[in-house]
Structures are given as C-alpha cells and as structure tokens.
Amino acid sequence: MSPLSWNLILALIWAAVTSNFSGANLLVGFVLGYLILGFALRDVPDFARYRKKVPGLFLLLGHFLRDLVVSNLRVAYDVLTPTHYMRPAVVAVPLRAKTDGAITILANMISxxxxxxSLDVSSDRSVLYLHVMYLDNEDDLREQIRKLEDRVLALLE
Structure with a gap:
C-alpha cells in the first residue's frame, strides 16, 4: 500500500476516534498521520519520495488560494466601482507540461x-490559450502561469 493510502487511513482513524469528520479535523489527522509515517517509515524508499511531495501539495494549494482571493477581490472591485478596469485579451502561454493529467490540473486551476x-491546448501540447479579463503585462501573466506550472509539475513528478 502506498504512503498516501496509509496517510489517508490514519486521517480517517483520527476523525473516527475524535468523532469529528469536519475538514479541519481531517486535515489535522492528515498532518498527524504524516508525522507518524515520517517516524515509522523513515527508512522506506517510497516514503522518502512521498515526504517531499506533501509539502509541495500544501505549497500548491497555498499559492492557488492566494491567487483565488486576489482575483476574487479584483473582479469584485471592478464590479462595485462605476468605471471598468477590464483589459480582456487572449494569451498564448507556452507549456512545459506534456501529460494530460498535468495539463488538465493546470488548466482547471487557471479556470x-x-x-x-483556459480556452484550448495546441495539438502538440506546447501552448495553452487563455482568456484573461485583466491583462496588465503579458510577461507577468506568463511568469505567474509558469510558477503555477512548476508547482504542479513538482507535485506530479
């Protein structure tokens, strides 16, 4: 069984023991299970790889949540103010991700x-076409997408 499976089982056991199946309590159980597995499986090669991926997952989620809040605030500000600051554009962003899974995760997080x-992916999977409402600087947008893609690729390697 994979370390992720063990970690999820330990999180569910924690939730059952505390009789609280809320998201926050499951997260606490996941973190406690991760620490327990880190101690119990420290010499197992599969866990060494898993140990590096869990912090990457939380970094990806944190990065995504920050982008989500910032973009929500920007759209809400534009809706609530009398002047519109939109500068819509369609932008082609080069991709390094080549697998269907990585491209799908990236495109869905963007959307x-x-x-x-996310509008489309080129037939050779080298370009992702995006529609953006606020294009301040095309290079900055590509840099933001590249950082998000780096985190997704690091998680899926």
Whole structure:
C-alpha cells in the first residue's frame, strides 16, 4: 500500500476516534498521520519520495488560494466601482507540461480563478490559450502561469 493510502487511513482513524469528520479535523489527522509515517517509515524508499511531495501539495494549494482571493477581490472591485478596469485579451502561454493529467490540473486551476479561463491546448501540447479579463503585462501573466506550472509539475513528478 502506498504512503498516501496509509496517510489517508490514519486521517480517517483520527476523525473516527475524535468523532469529528469536519475538514479541519481531517486535515489535522492528515498532518498527524504524516508525522507518524515520517517516524515509522523513515527508512522506506517510497516514503522518502512521498515526504517531499506533501509539502509541495500544501505549497500548491497555498499559492492557488492566494491567487483565488486576489482575483476574487479584483473582479469584485471592478464590479462595485462605476468605471471598468477590464483589459480582456487572449494569451498564448507556452507549456512545459506534456501529460494530460498535468495539463488538465493546470488548466482547471487557471479556470477556477475569476477573470481567467483556459480556452484550448495546441495539438502538440506546447501552448495553452487563455482568456484573461485583466491583462496588465503579458510577461507577468506568463511568469505567474509558469510558477503555477512548476508547482504542479513538482507535485506530479
């Protein structure tokens, strides 16, 4: 069984023991399970790889949540003010991700943030086409997408 499976089982056991299946309590159980597995499986090669991926997952989620909040605030500000600051554009962003899974995760995370939408992927999977509501600087946008792609690729390697 994989270390992730063990970690999820330990999180569920924690939630059952505390009789609280809330998201926060499951997260606490996941972290406690991760620490327990870190101690119990410190010499197992599969866990060494897993140990590096869990912090990457939390970094990716933190990065995504920050982008989500910032983009929500920007769209809300534009809706609530009398003048519109939109500068819509379609932008081609080069991709380094080549697998369907990595491209799908990246495109969905982009589409979930207000003000951006993934339109299409080129047939050779080298370019992702995005519609953005607020294009301040095309290079900055590409840099933001590259950072998000780096985190996704690090998690899926």
């Amino acid at each position: 979930l943030t207000p003000g951006t939408l």
